[in-house]
Amino acid sequence: MSLAAGPGRGHVAVGQLPEELKLVVDKHVAYIQSLDTRKDELEYHLTEHLRIGGIYWGLTALHLLGHPDALPREGLIDYVLSCLCESGGFGAAPGHDAHILYTGYSVQILTMIDGFGALEERLPDCKQKIARFVASHQQPDGTFAGDEWGEIDTRFLFSALYTLSLLGYLPHQRPSEPPLINLPAATAYIKACQNFDGAFGVSPGAESHSGQVFTCVGALYIAGELDSYLGEEGKDRLGAWLSERQLPSGGLNGRPEKLVDVCYSWWVMSSMAMIGRLHWIDKAKLTAFILQCQDPDEGGMADRPGDMVDVFHTVFGVAGLSLLGYPGLVEVDPAYCMPRHITAQISK
Amino acid sequence: MGKYSEDPKWSDIDPLPTDEGGPNPLAAIAYAEDYEETMSYLRAVMAANELSPRVLELTEDLIDMNPAHYTVWLYRSKCLFHLHSDLHEELEWLNETALQHQKNYQIWHHRLTIVDALGEECDVQGEQEFVARMFEKDAKNYHVWSYRQWLVKRFQLWEKGELEFTEKMLEEDVRNNSAWNHRWYVVNGREAEGVKGVTDPEIREREIKYAEAAIAKAPQNQSPWNYVRGIRKASGTELAALKPLAERYASVERPGTVRSSFALDLLVDILSEESGGKQQAGKALDLLATTYDPIRKNYWAYRKSQLGLGSIETAATA
Ligand SMILES: [Zn+2]
Numbered sequence: 001m002s003l004a005a006g007p008g009r010g011h012v013a014v015g016q017l018p019e020e021l022k023l024v025v026d027k028h029v030a031y032i033q034s035l036d037t038r039k040d041e042l043e044y045h046l047t048e049h050l051r052i053g054g055i056y057w058g059l060t061a062l063h064l065l066g067h068p069d070a071l072p073r074e075g076l077i078d079y080v081l082s083c084l085c086e087s088g089g090f091g092a093a094p095g096h097d098a099h100i101l102y103t104g105y106s107v108q109i110l111t112m113i114d115g116f117g118a119l120e121e122r123l124p125d126c127k128q129k130i131a132r133f134v135a136s137h138q139q140p141d142g143t144f145a146g147d148e149w150g151e152i153d154t155r156f157l158f159s160a161l162y163t164l165s166l167l168g169y170l171p172h173q174r175p176s177e178p179p180l181i182n183l184p185a186a187t188a189y190i191k192a193c194q195n196f197d198g199a200f201g202v203s204p205g206a207e208s209h210s211g212q213v214f215t216c217v218g219a220l221y222i223a224g225e226l227d228s229y230l231g232e233e234g235k236d237r238l239g240a241w242l243s244e245r246q247l248p249s250g251g252l253n254g255r256p257e258k259l260v261d262v263c264y265s266w267w268v269m270s271s272m273a274m275i276g277r278l279h280w281i282d283k284a285k286l287t288a289f290i291l292q293c294q295d296p297d298e299g300g301m302a303d304r305p306g307d308m309v310d311v312f313h314t315v316f317g318v319a320g321l322s323l324l325g326y327p328g329l330v331e332v333d334p335a336y337c338m339p340r341h342i343t344a345q346i347s348k
Numbered sequence: 349m350g351k352y353s354e355d356p357k358w359s360d361i362d363p364l365p366t367d368e369g370g371p372n373p374l375a376a377i378a379y380a381e382d383y384e385e386t387m388s389y390l391r392a393v394m395a396a397n398e399l400s401p402r403v404l405e406l407t408e409d410l411i412d413m414n415p416a417h418y419t420v421w422l423y424r425s426k427c428l429f430h431l432h433s434d435l436h437e438e439l440e441w442l443n444e445t446a447l448q449h450q451k452n453y454q455i456w457h458h459r460l461t462i463v464d465a466l467g468e469e470c471d472v473q474g475e476q477e478f479v480a481r482m483f484e485k486d487a488k489n490y491h492v493w494s495y496r497q498w499l500v501k502r503f504q505l506w507e508k509g510e511l512e513f514t515e516k517m518l519e520e521d522v523r524n525n526s527a528w529n530h531r532w533y534v535v536n537g538r539e540a541e542g543v544k545g546v547t548d549p550e551i552r553e554r555e556i557k558y559a560e561a562a563i564a565k566a567p568q569n570q571s572p573w574n575y576v577r578g579i580r581k582a583s584g585t586e587l588a589a590l591k592p593l594a595e596r597y598a599s600v601e602r603p604g605t606v607r608s609s610f611a612l613d614l615l616v617d618i619l620s621e622e623s624g625g626k627q628q629a630g631k632a633l634d635l636l637a638t639t640y641d642p643i644r645k646n647y648w649a650y651r652k653s654q655l656g657l658g659s660i661e662t663a664a665t666a
Contacts, residue, residue, distance in 0.1 A: 048417070095391060097419050146418075196532055196578030205537055206494050207529035243647045244570065250643075256525040256570045258488065280647040 005310045008295030010302035021291035023326060024299060028314060029067045031299030032058045035311060051093040052083055054311055056105040059112055061315040063339045064322050064330045068112070077115045080106050081122055088123070088133035100137055100146050103130060104159035108338060111166050111346075131169035134160050135180040142185030154193060154202055157186055158215035161222045162336055166346060172224065173347055187223050190216045198237035210245060210254040213238070214267040218335045221274045230275065239277030242268050250285030251304065261303045262293045266316035269323045270334035283324050290317045290324075350385035357402060363388035364395060383413050394423055399430040411445065415452045425461055435462050443478055450482075453491040460498055472503045480513070487517060488526045497533055506543075510534045522562050528571040532578065546579045555579055560593060567597045567608035577614070591618050600631045609640040620655055630657040638662055 008031075012021065035058060055076065062070045082094045083106060089098025090106035107130060110116055119126045137144045137160065144156040164170045164181065171179035192204040193216055199208030200216035217238075220226040230238065245252040245268045251260030252268045265286060272278040292305045294317065300309030301317035315337075322332040333343040352358045363385065386409055393403050407424040410417065428438060439462060446455050463470050476499065482492045500510055511534055517527035535555060536545030546552045556579060559572040580587060597611035600619075606612055616632045619625035630652055637648035637660040649660050 050416075097422065099418070195529070196536075196582060197574045201529075202490070202494060203497075205497055205529075205533040207490065207526050209490060240647065243644050246643050248643060255488070256574075257523045280644060280650065282643045282646070285643065 005308035008298040008300055008309050010293035010295055010300075010305050010307060010309055012292050012305070013296045021288060023291060023318075023321060023328075024294060024296050025065050025067075025328070027296070027299030028294070028301075028318065029062060029065055029070050029299070031295075031309070032062055032311065032314065033070055048093045048096075052080070052090060052102045052105045052109070053092065055079065056108050057311045057315040059109055060338060061311070061318045063112060063342075064315075064318050064332055066328065066330055068339075073113050073115075076109060076113055077118045080109050080115065081119060084119075084123065088126075088129035098133065100134060100144060100156050100163075101159050103134060104163045107163045107166050108336070112338060112342060127167045127169070131164055131167045131180055134163050135169075138181050138186070140185075142182060142187075142189040144186075154190065154200070154212055154215045154219070157190065158219040158222075161186065161219050165222050166336070166343075168347060170222070183223055187220060187225050187229075190219050191229060197241055198234070199241045207255065208241065210242070210252070210264050210267040210271070213242065213271045217271045217274050221335045226274060235275040235277060239272060239275055239280055242272050242277070243280040246281060246286065250282065250287075250289035252281075252286065259304065260289070262290055262301055262313045262320070263303065263316040265290055265320035266323075266337070269320055270337070273323055273334040278323065281324075287321065287324050287326065290320055293317060350381065352385055352389050352406075358389060361389055361392045364391035383410075386410050386413065390420065390423070394419075399427045401431065403427050404431070404433065408441070415445065415449045415455060418454055421454045421458050425458060428462075429465070435466050438462050439466075446478075446482065447485070450486055450489065456491045456495045460495060463499075464502065470503075472499070472505065475499055476505070476509070476513070483517065487521060487524055490526070493526045493530060496530065497537075500534065501537070506534060506538060518562065522565050523569050523571060525571045528575055532575065536582065546583050552579060552583055552585070563593070563597070563608075567611065570610055573608075573610035573614065587618055587621060590614060594618060598632070600628050600635070603635050603639070606635065606640060609636060612636055612640060616651065626655055626657065629655060633657075634661045 035054070059068075059071060059076065062068060080090070083090045083092070083096070083102065085091055085098035087098050089100070089103045091098050092102045096102070110119060116126060123129060134144075137146070137156070139145060142157075143154075144160040146153065146156045160181070161170070165173070168174070169180055171181065171183050189204075190200070193200045193202070193206070193212070195201055195205075195208045197208050199210075200213045201207050201209055202212050206212075217226065220229055244256070245254070245264065247253060247260050249260055251262070252264040253260050254264045254267070269278060269281060269286075272281065290301070293303070293307075293313065294301045295309050298309075299314075300311070301314040302309045303313050318329065319332045319337055322329040323334060331340040332338070333340045336343045352361075353363070386406065389406055390410060393400075393406065404424065404427055407420050407427070410420045411424070414420075427433075428435070439459070442455060442459050442462070446452075446459070449455060463475060476496075479492055479496050479499070482489060486492075500506060511531070514527050514531040514534065517524055518531075521527075535551065539545050539547070544551065546555055556576055559575045559579075562572040563569070576590060576593070579585075580590065594611045594614040597608040598606045598615050600615070612632050612635060616629045616636075619629035619632065633648045633652045633655075637645040637652075641648070645660065652658070652660060
């Protein structure tokens with residue numbers, strides 16, 4: 001899956017008023033299908049380290065657009081399996097080191113295409129092996145390292161928790177077995193990342209950032225501690241900070257005094273949905289903003305109107321519209337960024 | 349023919365092309381030639397677990413082409429430590445690389461690993477200066493601020509010019525939320541170790557004064573308002589003490605004179621704690637929903653319902 005930007009730019013078709021904007025579903029489907037034919041571009045190769053992420057983003061967008069079969073299932077399974085490492089983790093592309101983030105994307109893809117049967121043939125007892133790979137990255141302070149390099153990031157912790165949850169290996173999903181991870185230590189770390197403004201940063205003391213809010217709120221949500229930790233007062237405070245991310249253009253930014261960007265419409269809104277404060281957003285204005293970021297001719301969405309489209313902003317734009325209740329879209333799960341009807345099947 | 353395949357220094361290596369490809373159309377790949385050639389040599393040396401000076405050159409070349417490839421960084425640091433390479437030299441090279449690739453975060457993790465290994469041998473002041481240079485290009489770079497926080501903690505720089513540094517940054521841009529956050533960290537980052545921050549009355553006074561002066565410069569700036577609210581919450585002091593500050597920029601009686609929606613928001617909280625202040629608070633919420641922050645009208649309506657007041661009155665105008 002290509003992560004190269006373009007070819008098109010997000011814009012409004014000539015003569016169209018914002019209220020006439022429509023989601024060009026078929027164009028977005030065709031755009032995602034076309035991404036894999038762009039291997040002659042340098043950028044395709046420079047983004048190899050993200051490849052499995054690109055596939056997850058493209059596939060999720062297709063599911064939410066109501067076209068889950070638009071990419072060939074066999075091809076997806078072959079590719080994901082070719083990223084499997086001996087450790088039970090997955091790399092971003094064949095031959096890449098296993099990494100907790102790419103293991104997470106791989107598990108999300110396999111869940112969406114019901115591919116664990118095929119993996120089981122290659123790797124018997126595959127779910128437990130992947131779960132053990134993920135669990136082995138937990139550090140004594142509760143955090144998770146991304147790879148053997150030891151870099152720490154709340155994204156890795158969140159990825160570890162949702163991966164284990166999809167596999168059914170969180171402690172509360174297997175009450176009769178010894179826990180694979182120290183869940184209380186993980187959530188204690190997340191809580192230490194909360195700042196004086198009520199939002200969360202990448203590590204204790206680091207500036208609040210919408211992307212990090214999503215990973216921290218998502219981690220607490222999956223761990224089942226979101227309600228008890230924040231309480232109504234904490235939700236009000238965090239929700240106020242999140243709703244302040246909406247600017248008069250309708251779009252959302254990631255931190256105070258920064259530019260609006262379509263990917264933040266996902267991170268901010270999904271967090272607000274998890275704390276039950278999504279209705280504080282001006283939905284009509286945000287919908288119009290996201291729709292102005294699409295390329296109505298060739299499909300795909302950009303970070304903001306006038307910029308080049310890419311698959312990353314396409315999935316977060318579509319997922320954002322799904323949260324906004326845009327007609328015809330499949331409902332998205334705000335914590336997993338996957339179709340709700342699929343995550344509903346896991347025992348949480 | 350490529351740069352490496354023609355270089356006698358590399359003639360002993362059989363490059364390993366990517367195994368991405370084959371019959372599967374989703375995975376077939378056609379690398380841009382230079383990059384692919386270089387990568388094929390990296391795959392080969394990694395497969396042989398070769399850790400040598402020429403591998404350092406190879407990874408340097410690859411990082412120049414694509415600094416976002418995490419595996420390359422990982423292998424480079426392995427190599428550096430194995431060879432006991434001069435880490436000061438590595439930092440110098442990193443300086444240039446970081447300035448060229450501002451958005452990359454692998455660079456900062458690599459730098460952290462190197463500086464941590466240097467320990468007391470590290471020129472900490474040089475690090476502070478380099479970080480300041482990075483901020484000349486982008487004063488809100490998240491990775492660089494995170495790195496700066498790590499430096500402060502690792503080398504105990506709490507009282508070594510950091511407060512002055514945030515002042516300098518905020519003098520350049522009083523709306524730089526990253527600098528406000530860093531100030532909070534420098535002032536309060538040692539509470540757990542027993543070093544008081546804003547829970548000390550003198551420090552609290554100083555910090556509130558600092559925020560007040562920043563608000564005077566730009567009243568419609570969210571950061572210092574969040575900062576004073578944060579101080580109040582962390583120190584458990586009375587909200588009412590902030591009333592004169594809020595009233596300097598917002599008034600319910602004279603809505604046309606409101607200079608800051610954040611002041612009006614603060615006033616709502618103060619008024620709703622006062623006996624008989626609820627109606628006034630409700631009026632302030634009407635003003636926010638209709639005039640000063642209409643995009644969040646649903647939020648203001650929620651706040652009003654929390655006070656047991658009715659819905660937003662649209663008749664309220666400034
Ligand atoms: Zn973005």
